[in-house]
Amino acid sequence: MGDGKWSKYLSSINHFTSLHFTFFLLVLLSHPWRFYEFNFFKMNEKTTQLLERTFRFVVDVLKFLSTLPYNFIYKVPMLQLSRCSTSIGANYEEAQGAGSKRDFSYKIGISYREARESVYWLRTLNALYTDEKYRSDFQKFTEEAIELKKIFTSIKISSRK
Numbered sequence: 001m002g003d004g005k006w007s008k009y010l011s012s013i014n015h016f017t018s019l020h021f022t023f024f025l026l027v028l029l030s031h032p033w034r035f036y037e038f039n040f041f042k043m044n045e046k047t048t049q050l051l052e053r054t055f056r057f058v059v060d061v062l063k064f065l066s067t068l069p070y071n072f073i074y075k076v077p078m079l080q081l082s083r084c085s086t087s088i089g090a091n092y093e094e095a096q097g098a099g100s101k102r103d104f105s106y107k108i109g110i111s112y113r114e115a116r117e118s119v120y121w122l123r124t125l126n127a128l129y130t131d132e133k134y135r136s137d138f139q140k141f142t143e144e145a146i147e148l149k150k151i152f153t154s155i156k157i158s159s160r161k
Contacts, residue, residue: 047096050151054089054111057144061085061118064137074128081121087114088148105159112152118145 043051062085065078091110098104119142126138 043096051089051093051096054092054148057141057148058086058089061141064141068125068129068134074125077121077124077128081118081125084114084117084121085145087111088118092152101159105156108152108156108159112149112156115145115149115152119149 062082065082068074068078088111091107091114095104095107095111098107122138122142122145126135126142129138
């Protein structure tokens, strides 16, 4: 009764699916690093944890900056800290989709430099905001930025091997 209709429908699905699979293989063979974009591989647990850690760092820093009293003179260091702290996680995220080992290492190097710059701007703002109520937060963020710097140094060294 409906066998002809359904068999025609199923054959069109099989043809459609085989076309997609062929396209997928062409992309994979021409750009092997793009395989990760299809999410067939799970990320390493440490990678996932570091992505989350860098994300939490930037969110916490931005929230903290929004609590600081505004002063026109402090605008530049605050803006610089917001830029470099957001760049740490963004470049690490970009490194996960790197097209080559060299590109990965380059983006990890950027994350390292941005973490280093974050330490500088945190120290600067700590010296400018002399109120004791901000000291512990500045200390906490500076320590985290230093830890991130060490982690990215380690990743960069191991990625050269």
